[in-house]
Amino acid sequence: MKKTFYYIPDKINHKIIHTEYQKNLEVDIRMKNISMLKIAVSIILLLIIAINCTLAAGCNFSLDIIEQSDNSNNINSPGENIIDRGPVNGGTLNMFSTVPDTLNPLLTNNIHVHNFSALIFESLVKLDSAQNPVPYLAENWEVSDNALEWIFHLRKNVLWHNGDSFTASDVKYSFDIIKSSFSNSVYNINVRNVKNCEILDENTIKFTLFVPDSFTAEKMNFPVISEKHYGGLGEIKSAGMITPVGTGPYKFESMEKDELIILKANPDWWNRKETGSFAATPYISFVNIKLYETKEDIYNAFESKNVDFIPVQKDQSYKYHGRTDINIYKFPGRNFEFIAFNLSNPVLSDINVRKAISYAIDRFDIMKNVLPDKVLLSDIPVIPGTWLNEGISIDYRYPDKAVEVLENSGWRLSSNRWSKYMNGRTYYLDFELVVNEDNSDRLIVAKKIQEQLKDIGINISIKELSWDEKMKNINNKKFDMAFMGVYISRCPDMSFLYSSQKRYAREEEAYNVTGYENIDVDNYLNKILTELDPMKKKAYFINMKQIISEELPYIGLYFYYDTIIYHKNIRGVSNPHVWDPLMNIPEWYIPGY
Incomplete structure (x- = not known):
């Protein structure tokens, strides 16, 4: 049985919601150790927080007019x-x-x-501000129950700029170029999981996947080009400056x-x-x-x-504040910053130590006073305010709780230094934080974190390295903590950071540098990738996030804002x-x- 998906505007909040077009939808969510009531309450609470913060001003994540x-x-x-x-x-x-x-x-x-x-040029699908996939050159699509077959129904009466009709042949032609060995296209990652692309008729095309992927629609954002205009695959190599013809x-x-x-x-x-x-x-x-x-x-x-109009780099946007001849818009970008722990370190493998460090870091102070107007707090690499992560991450410092956690787990504070005797030797809460020397923001934030941790007796030394040296140390597990960042993908799949399973054909696309392993997290990541119902998917996500928040293999910090300035x-x-x-x-x- 195939499920057809449409996108219907919600008249209350003007968002686009993803609904399955069928009369009776039975939701059966059986979560390990988590009841359906808890899931529903979690979702409702997150929605209430999001709505209240938006109304309270300062929590409009899609757009901020400075x-x-x-x-x-x-x-x-x-x-x-x-x-x-x-x-x-x-x-x-x-x-x-x-x-x-x-x-x-x-x-x-x-x-x-x-x-x-x-x-x-245009694509089959676009993403809205909440990261929902919405139809564009495709009117709608249907998916098989096993999430392996995706059939896209194309808009009719769409014309190329030269008057030719847009058809499924153009989509397949574009797909073949992306997949071809010579192209080295940036869109290759979008279709890497596609085993076969088949034209069903002039306005219908089917993609068959190697493994299930519920985020396939989000990946159909590659530009479609005209087969007639560009010619065969052999000709495309030498057609670099051919007159572009799109829709x-x-x-x-x-x-x-x-x-x-x-x-x-x-x-x-x-x-x-x-x-x-x-x-x-x-x-x-x-x-x-x-x-x-x-x-x-x-x-x-x-x-x-x-x-x-121009985009403005994050370290230059302050120059334009106060000008009356321009408009400045900012919105959360794709650059996510975090602290990674080396979980092979016998001290940092202790959840209580990681919790204490997290409690002692005042991310709200960093956002307001160290990087003002530059970042949005987030504990995970999914932008807050998007459909899968509607919760708002506002973090305050709890130094008393940090001390309590350490004391309850056997650590003792003497002369402003924590110690604990384990496995025949004494360990101290003294760590090295690796930072790349050419990133001024990270160096400033690292020094602030150093101050905050010192206040409760955790001693951090900052080691500035070149990018190559830093990554060499991280890959060889020769680090305690590392200040890192990642440019997130268009799909809210966190496997690259939290999965212990090999999912990526190229090693550099996996970023689980901590060595984190949790079978329940792996299972939730797999369920999210195979689940087609958005509410079930969100429930899995919330439950997985709860585990990650408890175990803290990373300390998520913030997303940088992107800024665009316009003449009036x-x-x-x-x-x-x-x-x-x-x-x-x-x-x-x-x-x-």
Whole structure:
């Protein structure tokens, strides 16, 4: 029996919720040592906390507008000093890129090419701000009970920019390019688990997996390119600068080598919306993508108003606070920071020692006073406020509890130093924290953690190493604690950090540097990967998180915010988020045209 999945907007909270389209859904969750009542209460409590914190201001995780002043500050660009009467068609949006390596979105390794290609090319599925997969070029999909067969039903009447019809053949062609040995595509990881891709008819395509993966829909976010336009696989290798043809809101107009790429609004876009007064999306008529060589060139172009918006690195965003001529948006990014314990260390293998360290670290103080406006607290590598991790991680310091835990487990404090006699020798709570020397934020935070732990008698020495030396020590288990970070994937699968099972074809994709093993956690990770019902999946996740919070193989710290700054001639920017920061460019407009 196959299950068909649709996505229905919830009119109460305006989120997209994942529902199984069937009349009778029987939920049977049998959790080890955890009753159904406890699961339901946990979910309800998390939802209540999330809602209350959002209402209390300061807990809006999808978007934080840092500065949005109405003062024009003597800017004379179109749209800034005139009355905004709402969306109108016209004008030019100025973006930036470095010189492209290729204009093929499947083959490029240039992040800026990926960004502007999203205006030209589209995918079967997108992610919303809560990390739900939502239909795009696919109208819906159905999944077999064993989660091995995924059938996607494609939208009809979608046209390529050259007038050809979009079909399942284009999806298979794109898949074949990604899987081909020569491509080295960044999207290879998305389809690595796909055993076979089969065209069922012109508007239907089936993916058969090697092993079950309930996050397959999230991975169908690769750009689809036209088979007719790009030709066979043999031709794609030499077609780096072939004129790009997509299905998106903007189409390629022209290119001046190493200088400029011009895109033009697509009047035949399948998702075009009319909004009255003869205006229709995309509102802005042209997009100029100006090519630069260095970051300094890009920042200078923004300051001189040759570029309308840019992302800002986390160590530079403070420079723009207080300016009235720009709008600044920030949202949780994908960079997660944490402390890893070496669990082969006889002292750190003690859960009580790890708990005491966690109780003694004041993450709230770090967020507010060490890295103000730069981070969002999180104890796990899933962004708070997303559908699977709706709970909010706000952590306070409990030094008295840290001392109590140590005393109850046999540790004794003398002259501000903890000791315990075990296995014929005396051990002390003296540890080395490894930090890479070129990361100033980590060094500052490490020193704050050092101070906080010293207050309760735990002594930390900070060892600054080059990145290569640090990773060599970690891989050889020659460390006590390590300050680390990871760029999370688009799927909220935490196997890479917590699974003791080999799941990854390439060793560098596994990050369980602590050596953590827990059979219940492994089982929950497996259940999450095979469970298709979202409520069951969330229940498994909550139960697994409870175990991880008790055993603390890592101390999760925070996610960095991503920041984008815009000149005020650009209007209509709404809810940029990490999964699609330029998602609503078709709804941007420039008043006065």
